[in-house]
Amino acid sequence: MAKAYFPMFVDISQMKIIVVGGGTIATRRIKTLLQFASDITVISPEITDQLKKLEAAGKIRHICRTYQEADIAEADMVLSAADSSKVNNQVAEDCKKREYATGRKILISIADDRSKCDFYFPSVIVRDEVVIGINSGGQDPGKVKQVRRKLEDVMGRGDMM
Numbered sequence: 415m416a417k418a419y420f421p422m423f424v425d426i427s428q429m430k431i432i433v434v435g436g437g438t439i440a441t442r443r444i445k446t447l448l449q450f451a452s453d454i455t456v457i458s459p460e461i462t463d464q465l466k467k468l469e470a471a472g473k474i475r476h477i478c479r480t481y482q483e484a485d486i487a488e489a490d491m492v493l494s495a496a497d498s499s500k501v502n503n504q505v506a507e508d509c510k511k512r513e514y515a516t517g518r519k520i521l522i523s524i525a526d527d528r529s530k531c532d533f534y535f536p537s538v539i540v541r542d543e544v545v546i547g548i549n550s551g552g553q554d555p556g557k558v559k560q561v562r563r564k565l566e567d568v569m570g571r572g573d574m575m
């Protein structure tokens with residue numbers, strides 16, 4: 415592997431998480447995050463039916479409009495998964511600007527540009543008290559998905575995946 419990333423298991427249960435975009439990728443990641451976090455706000459003019467259900471169940475908040483800079487002001491973690499590299503890029507820049515102004519770290523993941531990610535969103539399997547995170551250092555997310563499926567075949571599929 416060219417550059418392997420260390421799998422650091424972090425407590426995100428108290429983190430304020432902002433997700434920009436409410437499409438396929440945002441939905442997949444929010445479903446993963448909900449196993450570990452509860453303060454998740456989605457900023458998006460449109461969201462998937464699955465996200466609508468999660469909002470109706472009180473699991474997430476939804477702000478129904480396009481992204482604005484102020485949205486990331488209090489965030490601990492920001493995921494940007496809009497279908498516009500201009501928007502995703504703007505989110506990354508605003509987070510860096512905010513970090514510089516406050517000296518407070520914001521963990522950033524930008525879905526269409528690995529070079530702007532502070533961390534890589536892992537593929538996750540949770541079985542009882544065991545959490546497995548899979549990652550390819552940004553090299554091959556498709557292979558990561560294959561490995562996750564093979565592991566699930568061996569372990570049996572959980573309810574969440």
Ligand SMILES: C[C@@]1(CC(=O)O)C2=NC(=C\c3[nH]c(c(CCC(=O)O)c3CC(=O)O)Cc3[nH]c(c(CC(=O)O)c3CCC(=O)O)/C=C3\N/C(=C\2)[C@@H](CCC(=O)O)[C@]3(C)CC(=O)O)/[C@H]1CCC(=O)O
Binds near residue numbers: 533
């Ligand atoms: C693990 C998983 C978690 C999740 O997303 O939940 C994940 N990607 C998954 C799937 C997937 N991603 C892509 C495809 C279609 C192509 C293919 O088949 O290969 C598929 C397959 C599919 O969707 O079926 C394309 C893609 N991915 C990235 C870029 C941009 C770039 O590389 O710069 C592009 C081009 C996008 C474009 O077109 O613009 C970037 C990232 N994707 C990451 C995570 C981070 C690195 C993790 C690692 O490498 O280990 C990283 C760097 C950053 C981040 O986003 O945090 C999830 C599998 C979950 C599961 O199924 O278990």
Ligand SMILES: NC(=O)c1ccc[n+]([C@@H]2O[C@H](COP(=O)([O-])OP(=O)(O)OC[C@H]3O[C@@H](n4cnc5c(N)ncnc54)[C@H](O)[C@@H]3O)[C@@H](O)[C@H]2O)c1
Binds near residue numbers: 479480
């Ligand atoms: N990292 C990965 O695993 C991976 C895999 C495939 C695609 N991608 C990339 O992820 C991004 C999203 O893909 P998708 O399939 O979820 O797209 P999608 O079309 O399903 O969803 C895009 C969402 O962004 C929202 N949006 C658009 N403009 C916005 C704005 N200004 N502010 C807030 N929200 C806005 C839309 O309303 C929609 O909800 C794309 O850039 C794609 O290239 C990443």
